[in-house]
Amino acid sequence: MKIYKTIADMRAASRTARYTGKRLGLVPTMGALHEGHLSLVRAARAKCDGVAVSIFVNPLQFGPSEDLAKYPRTFERDRELLEKEGVDILFAPTPEEMYPTGAVTYVTVEGLSEKLCGKSRPGHFRGVTTVVAKLFHIVEPDAAFFGQKDAAQATIIRRMVQDLNLPVEIAVCPIVREPDGLAMSSRNAYLSPQERKSALVLHRALTEVKNRFDQGERNAINLIAAGTQVLTQDPTVRLDYFEIVNPVTLDPVPELTSCALVAGAAFVGNTRLIDNILLP
Secondary structure (H helix, E strand, O other): OEEEOOHHHHHHHHHHHHHOOOOEEEEEEOOOOOHHHHHHHHHHHHHOOEEEEEEOOOHHHOOOOOOOOOOOOOHHHHHHHHHHOOOOEEEOOOHHHHOOOOOOOOOOOOOOOOOOHHHHOOOHHHHHHHHHHHHHHHHOOOEEEEEHHHHHHHHHHHHHHHHOOOOOEEEEEOOOEOOOOOEOOHHHHHOOHHHHHHOHHHHHHHHHHHHHHHOOOOEHHHHHHHHHHHHOOOOOEEEEEEEEEOOOOOOEOOEOOOOEEEEEEEEEOOEEEEEEEEEO
């Protein structure tokens, strides 16, 4: 596995791959890798001739009071995991490499970036789309792989690619969960043993919504109420949002007459976790 830390070196490696006719897949990450990330690597390996993974804790997508400073950084462990998975290229730039002094240009997907997580994390999705656009221009992948856990992010990136005519196929892969249902996340490392138990309430709320849906309930207000009731059973969990939206527009839907995204975010202690399901 080749490791590149500069944009020039990464671009040279990408162009070599393209000149030899290889289909290149990219898995963008912020490191602290877990099985969810590795499932994206395997999906990229299955669909592409070469796989590049980026590790970059992107400061633009963190708010002033968020966890940028303490976000887990486990580069050596991550490198070993990626080598075992047969990754060809690891791109690990510094913030100074990605954002030179004086940079003032951002990529914003208007009308989507203010929804779901964008409501409580102003500027978050602008940071995501800016860094992903830069990664697409630097790595020039044929396909990029993202997880369904970050459903709003995936929707926003798809729209960015469409609107900017970027020649990248976007693949969204299923959520990977712990045996008890907790969605895998790098932030799970923050949880104490008791908080780890409390964190399951988000998955239970989504499961309750699915059960009600399977029993024939289609009214979104009733389904949201059922999920929220489960969430309020644990007083240590603070709800951020629990919504049912169109997975393309992220607008609320009154009735589930077609595919809908049920998405929630909650604070367990000081840790903000997200999860979602698609219905039907």
